[in-house]
Amino acid sequence: MSRFRTRAKAAAAIALAAALAVGCSSGGTSSAPAAATGNQDSVDAALKAGGEITYWSWTPSAKDQVAAFQKEYPNVKVNYVNAGTNKEEYTKLQNAIKAGSGAPDVAQIEYYALPQFALTDSLADLNQFGFGSFEKDYSASTWAQVKNGNGIYGLPQDSGPMALFYNKEVFDKNGIAVPKTWDEYIAAAKKLHAADPTKYITSDTGDPGFVLSMIWQAGGHPFTVDGRNVKVNLADAGTKKWTAMWDQLIQGKQLAPVKEWSDDWFRALGDGTISSLVTGAWMPGNFISSVTGGSGKWAVAPMPTYDGKPVTAENGGSAQSVVKQSKNPALAAAFVRWLNHAGGVQPFIKSGGFPSTTADLTSPAFVDQAVPYFGGQKINQVLTQASKDVAKGWTYLPYQTYANSIFSDTAGKAYLNATPLDAGLAAWQQAIVDYGNQQGFTVSAG
Amino acid sequence: MATFSITKPRKSRVLTGFMALYLVYTLVPLAWLVINASKTQPALFSTSGLSFGGTFALFDNIGQTFTYNDGIFFRWLGNTLLYVVVGAGGATILATAAGYGMAKYRFPGRRGVFAVVLGAVAVPPTALAVPTFLMFSKLGLTNTPWAVLIPSLISPFGLYLIWVYAADAIPDELLEAARIDGAGEIRIFLTVTLRLLVPGIITVSLFTMVQTWNNYFLPLIMLSEPKWYPLTVGLNQWSAQANGAGAQPIFNLVLTGSLLTIIPLVVAFLLMQRFWQSGLSAGSVKQ
């Protein structure tokens, strides 16, 4: 029955952490120094001593990064494992944590999934290694996402400030100007589809990550987390602003009925069927490697807004975290530090990743790079500006991965039947509230 | 349709034509797979499903399938073979011994075994997956080949088939004679019984082989590292890596990998069809 003992211990630790965290919103940027702040000596020592660690990641650059790291530190052996892409990896990580063994030392975890692992005491607080001092080196929006309470549960790797990617060729051919506001975007959608019924402004079959980012941009704050007290309001002003806008596309059948990331979708991006995407700054890498047919046709513009003033949100993006099961957390932390705060950043950028380190986000070599795929456009000028315009104060649910997994059961129906999003989100909210209360949170609606 | 005498049936074109339609249904998806496994990824996205498009890239795709990610596909193929040889092989051995024991011996608890095994046939294996996972994880067996091998060692149906088969295929007198000659029970099993059970054993081994080759649910739950994946789980991971930021869609390799996964079994079936079909019929004679 060791599982129950571990659980009791974990619960006690969480209770303690929660008690410490009372009063601090988990999304807040900076607050009083954390309780267990250490320095980097133990990390440096571990790196010198060497050893072996396991790293789970699905980023395309992971293999090159690991090779580069091992070249620099030959006495450290990093076992790189691709344990699955996003939610598949989380399921496996969760399983290993539940089993009490088999988890890696370092894992790639997207920002939205971090709170869940942090809260179950599955990740090491990097304050103990003095990584809290790195705050100034990262964009504010990414640093906020690796913080939970006072704990630092990972170092940010990529970020996904949102922008508008559009097929310039299709836009020009149909006389569509790049929309600056959402109203213009809707008008463009109608105009395009009317002019050429095979073309759609974009596709969206109901992706919870996208939905939350859109609510984020509209100024919504659907989740408020305070220790084990959670408030869910998927009908606040910001949310409604977005649903009112997006409903027009869903109910007006202006969205290409193509599932994101399917073979059809990659095809549709290449042949102009889908003529724009509102998505994170990590998208260019995908365009270049997987949408070869669209080369030279696509361009990037700032994300449309409601009032024309620039504001954006984060979409996706992930951090690398040290898993508590690690037998050598100091070495694991050393690897994380190298990955996202030293030599690992350049290989990451080279593979098409969008960084979260301010030094790179402001370096002329990165910002002013002309990208041939986008017709020579200096797309990073748009994207780095976007990372400065991210709306502040966003918080994910402490069990966002579960919530996302049941999105299709509830809100997904609105997409399926072209019914109002508000009703779908209300059903999602109900399921989120019920689950949270069953699992030990005190969740209230509204 | 006219009636023909039973002894001298004439070939019917109508019937053949009708069955040919069904044959088309069976073959079209496989043909689709072969055709599309011969396309490059860009060609996949730009040509119609049932026509060859662009360059004929089948061999190129096969090469890529085997070299992608440091040849992980090879590893998966090897794992699958390991699971099939040890898992299906072990299942056949255990089922053969136990089926023979049930058919030819009376022993205390035999009724109990009968009831429990019969009950197990009705329990959906997937219903056991979650508790098995939790149990194995406590034993530290998850993410090891044992987690896949141990459950595939049991084939209640295999036991049942051998039981039925052995009951009639092995005359009691033969065993009695061997005992009078002074042979031990194990020796009798190895020298007398096994030979007589060959058609049954081949049939059981072929079906347990298909089962382990196609096994998906259990390894999906049990394994977290690709180095232990069988082909089925690996292919699905390839398919899933088209998702999300940092997506690396390799639809062409998923298709080619699928084709390569099917081929060994198809070849095995074709080569061994004489044996397993006689085993099946022999099994049926015994009813």
Place this chain on the structure above:
Amino acid sequence: MTSTAAPPAPVPARRAPAARRPRRKWRGWLFVAPFMLVFALTFIAPVVYAFVLSLFRDQAFFGGTVFVGADNYTQVFADPKFWESFRRVLVFLAVQVPIMLVLALIAALAIDSARLHAAGFFRVVIFLPYAVPAVVAALMWGFIYGDHFGLAADLNHLLGTEVKPLSPSWLLTSIGNIVTWEFVGYNMLIFYSALKVIPKELFEAAAIDGAGTFRTILSVKLPAIRGAIVVATIFSIIGSFQLFNEPNIMRNLVPNTIGTFYTPNMYAYNLSFNGQQYNYSATVAIVMGVITAVIAYVVQLRGSRKEM
């Protein structure tokens, strides 16, 4: 369907004959013990463990494990998600299984009839899809079903139809098609091998009575392979109740239509691995297992009694 084990041969009409009385009565265990040992580890222990789990409730985040007695069971029986998924596999079973078995029977009879040109070729080719792993079949058909660029699109274009295999109204049919495609050959083989061993005298008697092809089928062949039909039916029922691989893989294509509780098995899986509700998941699995066992048992009883 799932990785369901499947038996090659029809259930015997009579029980295994009594074995001879051994002198040393325990020696039978020599052969049965290894099987039973592994069996205990992989079948009995998980069943017991699942039952134990089903009596508790464990919170994923805060709080500990509480003994709840039969609470989980009452919750399952009142759970609309469970019943929705159950009804779905029931509909699937009622439609797909008869179609699949009738097709398999026709194919077996045709191949056995000696009226078919190249019967051996037919037999092998129709059996081929069984060699295709369910995962591969689902991936492949998923591509084919793509209603924009897949083969389905080409067909619609050719025939001027508007069939969308992945739309909610077609989806269950589309999954049924995959399962049928995969398993007709397998069932055909069960029927065929039973047909092949019907004693010749029966046909001669029928011929003397002047029975035609169809009468021979109805009055000689079908009754003779009743056992095989019952077995095939039972396995198809078990397979339907366990439907998992095909919908779970196609969920990537149509998540809004195939939700997390599309089939009872998917429900149990997602409860465990997305929601960490292991106790409730075990309960769902047990309830499903008992229902399956009962229905399979009833079919077997009826099948072996009723004349066909």
